[in-house]
Amino acid sequence: MTTSPTASTSPAPGGTATLLGHHVLGPELPAVPYDHPFRAEFRGWLQQHPLGPEPLEQDARIAHRRAWHRELAADGWVGLHWPVEHGGRGADALTQFMYYEELALAGAPEPANTPGLILLGPTLMVHGTEELKKRFLPGILAGDEAWCQGFSEPDAGSDLAAVRTRAELVGDEWVVNGQKIWTTFGQYADLVFVLCRTTPGSERHRGLSLLVVPADQPGVTIRAIKQISGDEEFCEVFLDDARAPRDWVVGEVGQGWAAAMTLFQFERGDQGYTDHARMLVRLAGVERRLAESETAGLVSSVRAATARARHRDLWVRIQGLRLLNYRGAVLATSGEGLGAVGSMTNLVWGELEKELGAAVAEAVGACGLRAGRHDTHERLHTRAASIYSGTSEIQRNIIAERLLGLPR
Known part of the structure; x- marks a missing residue:
């Protein structure tokens, strides 16, 4: 039998097991005890x-x-x-x-x-030259250089192989032209890793290269995109004769697709360790705020009871995500790749994140609109969760084809 979530947003070590539901992991998995x-x-x-x-x-x-x-x-x-x-x-x-x-x-x-710590850094360790590792890895680890990811384009989002950004080698420099979009926190980046075409006439997965481009130069324009939530998390990046040193290529020239796929495996693997605990803490906070709203007469007892039933369902489903993530960690520790299991994590997380955002907004009712940063922000912000790292539709296709063996 499961236990309902604690109302504490900062659980003491003794309450950690209750919040995380460690017992649901099952005897067939190696233990990671709270002590x-x-x-x-x-x-x-x-x-x-x-x-x-x-x-x-x-x-x-x-x-x-x-x-x-x-x-x-x-x-x-x-x-x-x-x-x-x-x-x-x-x-x-x-x-x-x-x-x-x-x-x-x-x-x-x-x-x-x-982007540097989880994505580019580990990819450099696989595909990068010793010179690139020495140049970039220390700054990534120390936080001295910030990075952003230049992959998606206006006409190449989920279909990444359709990228049009091009780079031409002129002397000892790559000259890069194109546009990237949905670049997370690009306005704060010192460097951009850009997937682009370096082989003229190439199509789809062939002829791509992964280049490192300095952000602070005349050929790079980064413009923030204001979202429905009011945040400016994403940016457009315009590359107009932007320059990058000849040797700042991650992997072989023309083999950027392999480097990009390595990078995605690191992204989906690490994502599987990061999300469920924050969801559980946020859900505990929702319970506390719901109790406060009910006490203040801002939420009816009937509505509060309905919300708590929904929260219990969310708690159980987040425990399922935790179990899925934990199994992924076991696979990775044993040396196996995540493969399509990473798509399962992405799919479950994205849909849960949207529901949790709605729960946060609804727990406080209309009073949330009077706060300095109203609680509808959470609901609006989380609407993009089923798009991050590939849409839920894309993830379902991968799961169907590669895990279930269904026809394309």
Whole structure:
């Protein structure tokens, strides 16, 4: 029998098991106990480095997260999964799983430089030259250089092989022309990794290369896109004769598709360790706020009862996501690739995220509209969750074809 979620938004170690539902993982999976030495060590460090509340204004919030990244990095708490020779701890996926859960339970943000830390850095370790590793990996780990991802285009989103951005080698430089869109926090980036065509006349997956392009140059224009939530998380990136050094190619010239697929595997693998614990903490916060609204007479008892039934359903389903993520961590630790299992994680997370956003908005009723940052923001912001890293429709196709063996 499962236990309903605690109302605490910052559970004490003794209450952690109740919030996370550790017992649902099952005896067939290796245990990651709550008194695991790694958990205890990291939890102790987090308690000694308390954070104030995150600023609501976006620029201040990004600065806050970058400062937090540097604080984590200074004591070796960034890039745990990176090999020791590159500054990490060589931690396995189960350790990463515990790391992200403890960050979430402490109410602390993740390290800020996700595109570099999770995506490009590990991809460089597989496909990059020694010169590129020496040039970029230390700055990624320390948080000194921020990165963004230049993949999607106005006519090439889920169909990434349709990219039109082109790069031509002129002397010792690549000259890049094209447009990228939905570039997360591109306005704060120092460097962009750009998937583009470097073989004239090439089509689809052939003739692509993954280039590293400096953002601070006359040929790069980055324009923020204001979303329905009021945030400016995404950007358009215009490349007009932008320049990149000849050797700043990740992998072989013309083999960018292989590098991009490696990068996506890292993205989906790491995503599987990060999301469920934050969902559970947010759901606990929804329960608390619902109780406050009911006490203040802002939500009727009938509506509150209906909301709590929905929250119990969400809690159980998030536990299912946690189990799915945990199985993925076990697969990764044993040396197996996630493959289409990563698509299952993405699909389940994206749909749950939207429902949780709606629950946050509905828990407080109309009073949320009077707050300084109204609670409908969460609902609006999470509408994009089923688009991130490939739409839910794309993920369902991958699952159908590669896991279930159904015809295309």
